[in-house]
Amino acid sequence: MKIKSFPLPSPPTTPRTGVVGGFFVEIRPNFSIFTYSVGLKFPKKMSFQAYIDNIEKKTGKKPDDFKQLATAKGLLKPGVKAGAIVAWLKEDFDLGHGHAMAIYKVFKDDGLL
Template sequence: MSFQAYLDNIEDKTGFTPRELLAQASAKGLDQPSTKAGEIVDWLKADHDLGRGHAMALVHILTKGPTISEKHVGTDGVHRDESVDLWLDGKATKPAQA
């Protein structure tokens, strides 16, 4: 599954866009450099019933921002992403890929 597909699945499961979940994390003080990944994972499990894999996708965005490595961009296979820039504002508003 691509990184973007993880984010889209998170939206399906929780009803919140990734950006909305990031705002929730910020409101809880979980966007601090000292915050451990486990704290974020525990919150996402308790409040949104997300598993570790999906939670770690949000941990990545909280700690590293919405840009991913070029490793899988443009490659073949199930982990292929269209861009290094992740869309955080929901599937309904995602621009079509060229």
């Protein structure tokens, strides 16, 4: 992706936001240097339940199913680090890091770790 520069009419003193070419753009002053953040148009935050729903849609498994599988694999015991569980979920179920961490959070909140 080629980044285009464009002149500003005057240096902003407060952050400016807007939509340029279908992208959400935020311009923030940083001393005499200006930073341009470009992201998706009107980004939305995903709720925790949405993470769990997407995991179930992708894998066909609910958090309780993951608990049984992790217990059988010997991962649900004190001292097991998040990295071991995340690596297992990424490798065996092709989950992304955020979704794997959501399952880890379920384990931790249930007092299994």
